[in-house]
Amino acid sequence: MKNELARRLGALVVATLLLALVPLATSDYALHIAIQILLWGFVYTAWSLMGKFGLVSLGHGAFLGIGAYASPLLWNYAGLTPWLGIPIGILAAMLLALIIGYPCFRLRVVGHYFALVTLALSQVALLTIVAARDITGGSLGMTPKAVGHSWYALQFPEKPYFYAIALAVWVFGILIWHFVDIGKGRAALDAIAEDEGAAAAIGVDVMREKLRVTLASAALTAFGGALLSQYFMYVNPDTLSGIGVSLQIVFAAIAGGMYSALGPTAGGLFTIALPEILRVTMGTNFVGAANTIYGALLVIFIIFMPRGVIGLIESRLAAAPARKISKEPAA
Amino acid sequence: MLEVSGLSKRFGHFPAVSAVSFTLRKGEILGLIGPNGSGKSTTFNLIAGAMRPSSGSIRFEGTEIGGLPAHRICRMGLARTFQIPRPFRRLSLMENVMLAANYGNSGTLAKSDAQRRAERALDMVGLPAADGIEGLGAAALKKLELARALATGPRLLLADESLGGLDHAEMEHAALMLETIRTKLGITIVWVEHIMGLLMRIVDRVIVLDHGEKIFEGLPEAAAKDARVTEIYLGHGRRG
DSSP states (O other), rough: HHHHHHHHHHHHHHHHHHHTTTTHHHHHHHHHHHHHHHHHHHHHHHHHHHHTTTOOOSSHHHHHHHHHHHHHHHHHHOOOOOOOOOOHHHHHHHHHHHHHHHHHTTTOHHHHHHHHHHHHHHHHHHHHHHHHHHHHHHEEEOOOOOOOBBBTTTBSSHHHOOOOOOOOHHHHHHHHHHHHSSTHHHHHHHHHOOOOOHHHHTTHHHHHHHHHHHHHHHHHHHHHHHHHHHHHHHHHHHHHSHHHHHHHHHHHHHHHTTSTTTHHHHHHHHHHHHHHEEEHHHTTTTTHHHHHHHHHHHHHHHHHHHHTTHHHHHHHHHHHHHEEEESSSSO | OOOEEEEEEETTTTEEEEEEEEETTTTTTEEEEEETSHHHHHHHHHHHHHHHHHHEEEEEETETTOOOOOOHHHHTTTTOOSOOOOOOSSSSSSHHHHHHHTTTTTTOOOHHHHHHHHHHHHHHHHTTTTTOOOTTHHHHHHHHHHHHHHTTSSSSSEOTTTTOOOOHHHHHHHHHHHHHHHHHHOOOOEEEOSHHHHHHOOSSEEEEEEETEEEEEEHHHHHHHHHHHHIIIIIITTTO
C-alpha cells in the first residue's frame, strides 16, 4: 500500500507542477477557463466520493448553493470575512446533509428513492434562494461588495491569484479522493454499496460510514461553491444551485469517470469547454444547446462507457500489457 | 449464553413468530428446524439484529440485544451466515474476510492483524486465500460465508442453512466443519436447517418451530419420535 501511495503522490506532484506553469504561457481568457475547470473539477470530485459507492445524489446543487451564497451574504450584510463566511457555509451544508442523510439512511432509502429525495432537496434550495429575494437578489442573483485586491475579502481581480487557489483546492480534492480510495473505509463502503444487510452482519456500521462520506462530500461541494462565487463575484440561483447544477455535476462525474481520480476533472472539461465552444460558434442562436447535448451524451456514456472517459482509457492501458504478453510465443 | 424469552414478531396482522422462548448453553450446538414458513429465519433475523422484535427479550451473555442494530450485535460476539451466500463481489476474497475481521472487531485492528485473522478463518474453512471470488461454486461460497463470520471473532455463531444447494459429499463436509468449529474454536452454534438427517447427527438439542410457535424442544432422538413433530415436519415419508 505504501508503494501505491508513493506512486499516486508522485503522479500528483508532477501534474501539479505542470499545471502550476500554465499561467506563464496562457492568456487571461484561457486562465479563466482553466480556473473554472479546476473548481468545477473539485466539485465533481466531491460528488464522486459518494457516487462511486452507489449514493447517487441529485442534491449537490443545494450544497453548492449554500456554500456559494453563505459567504457573500455574510460579507455584504455582516461584513464577515470569507475566511469565516466560507467555513460557516460549509458547516451549514454539512448540517443540511445530516438532516437529509440521517433519516434516509435510517429508513434505508437507497437507489432511485435516494436520488429522488435529494432531487427534491435541490429544488427546495433553489426556491428558497429565489423566495428570499430581498436578501439574495432572487433570480437576478447578487454580487459581493467589491473591494479590489484583498486577502481579507478573498477578492483578486488578477487571474493568476485565483488560478493558484483553484489549483491548490483541486489538488486537495484529489488527495481526499485518494485518501478515501486507499483508506480502511473504502472496502466497507464498497460492501455497503453492494449489500447493506450483509455488511452490517459482519460489523460494518452502515449509518456511520454513509454519513461520513455524505458529510465529507457535502462539505467539499460547499467549499467549491464558495470559491466559485468568490471567483465570479456573482451568485445566481440557476448557475450555482438547483436541479440544473445537480444534473451538471452528475453528468460530469459520470462522463469523466467517477471511479478514477481524474475522471471528474475530465468531466469538467466537457461541462466548461462545451458551453464555451457552443457560445463562441453559435452565439445565442441555439440557447439551451449545452443541456440538450449533456442529456444526449449522458445516455451515450451510460450505455457505452459506464466508467467514463478516464475509466475507459485506464482499462485500455491495463489491457494493453496483457495482450502483449499473450502474443509472445511460448518458450 | 443466549436467553430468548417470549419473542414475537408480527408483520401487520400476521404472526411470524409467537412467544418463542429457549436458552442456549455455552459450547452446545442447537438445531432450529421447521417446515417452510415456520419462523426459523425470522427468529434468526431477530436474534442477529436484522429485524426488530415486536415483543419479547433476547439476552446474549446477560445483555439485552433485542432491537440492537446488526453491526453492534456482531461486534458483541454474535455472528451469522446467510442461507443464500451474499459475497461482496466488488472486493477480492481476501478483502471480504479482512473486512469482517476488521469491522467485527470495531474497526480497530491493524491491517496485519486483520490479515492474520482472515487467513486463519480461510484456513479453518479450507478456502485458499489466493482464490478469486469470481467462479466460486456453491460450496466455496458457503465456506466464504462461514469464513467471514468466523473472522469477526464470534463466541456464538448463527448458521443459516449451511447445507442448502450442496451435494451429498459437500453436505457431509459442511456439517463436520460446524462440529469442528465448536470443538476447535469453542464457538457455540445455533444451526437453522431444512435438511434434517445430518443436523440430527451433529446437534446436542433441537427446537422445532411450526407456524411461528415452538412445538418441541429436546434431544434429536426424542424429536424424531415426537408425534407432533413427525406429523407436522416430517410428514408421511420422513425426509432427510
